[in-house]
Structures are given as C-alpha cells and as structure tokens.
Amino acid sequence: MPSEEYYIYQAAHLCQKDGEAVRKALTKEGLAPEDPDDERTYDSDDFPKGPYLAESEEIDAPSHCDFHEQCRMAEKLPSGRKIGAFIPFSLTEDGIQYVRQAYLEDPDNEVVQFWVDEYESMGYDLDLPGVDPEGSYAITIDFFGEDISSIPAHAGELHDVDETEWGAFVTFGAGGWELKDVLEQLIANDDVGDSITIVDMEDNGIVADDWQEAREFAGIQ
C-alpha cells in the first residue's frame, strides 16, 4: 500500500513501517542516537531520518520502499509479484516525462501500469494515448511529394515510417496509440493526401480503403 510518510536510510527511501522497524531494531541494539528527533546529530547512513511527508517533496522518477518484496507495506501487482511500497512523492516535469516515456515504451509492463494508476489518481495529467484493444494496424498514406518527416510528428513519435514506391507506410499500434487518435492527428495535418489504406496486422485484412471508411472504422464523426 502507498506510504504517505517515508524515512531516508542509507541513501534510500523506506516506507513508514520499515523505517519504524529499522529504528526499533537499531534502538534495541543500542545504536540509536541520543535524540532521534534532532537530525543534525546523526547521519541517515546510521539511523533512519524521518518521518517526512512524501507529497511535500518533488522527485524525477517514481520511488518505492527499498525493502522491495520484503517491504512490510509491499504493493502486490496483478501477476502476484510484490514490490516495495509506493511512496507518493510529487513529480517534477522530468518525473512526469519519465512515467510517460516508460508507458510509451512498455505499456504492458505492470509496474509502469501501477505508476500510471497511482499518478493519475494523484491528479497528474500524463497525456497518454489510449490503448487500442484491437491490436495493431498499418496505415498507408499517399505522401508523394510531401514532407515524409512530418508524419511521425503528427501521428505519434513512436511510429515506423517506411517510404515505398506506393507511398509512406506508417506502422503503429504496439505502442498503445489508439487508431482514432492517430487518424485525428493525420487529419489535422494538411500534408495528408487523398488516399488511405488501413490493414489489420493480425489477419492482414483491409479494414478501410478510403478516408470515409477509415473515419467510420475508427469512430470519427
């Protein structure tokens, strides 16, 4: 479960329960500083400092309790795998981009999905494309005489663009982009020619052979 409070110990973050447990164990061994509340008198390498409130700190990447699967507040992922308690620090702009990129690169990763759920519920707008449950599609667009380099910028930066004698071949889907989002971005791009073909990569069937069919298939009004 997320730990709103955390400790710093040996250059890592510990959840509230593990921070308290380490403090207790060290105290039992006679290794506690004289006054744990006076943080200037000891080093966080020797005794956990805290508790601090996570939301009042900003970080550049998600953070979990350093006890990993042994964590007393461990998060249980859908596969049954355990990871250290999530510590809900605020994200910097770099932190938001970190989570966003992690999702774009590996949208099926359950840790990444966990981060997305947590940060979205914290109110962050990660600006993620929707996941297309239908699988992947190949779009062929007539881009003759146009600037091919403008396609990825309009259709999503993760796309493969292949120039052939028939036109520009744009492949997407695996990255989690929704067909509708991509088509809308292509439509917004004045460079797009008149013809479009969309092929379902799973069965190689043509699902749309012109823009009207493409719009209908993707659910664009």
Ligand SMILES: [Zn+2]
């Ligand atoms: Zn923990």
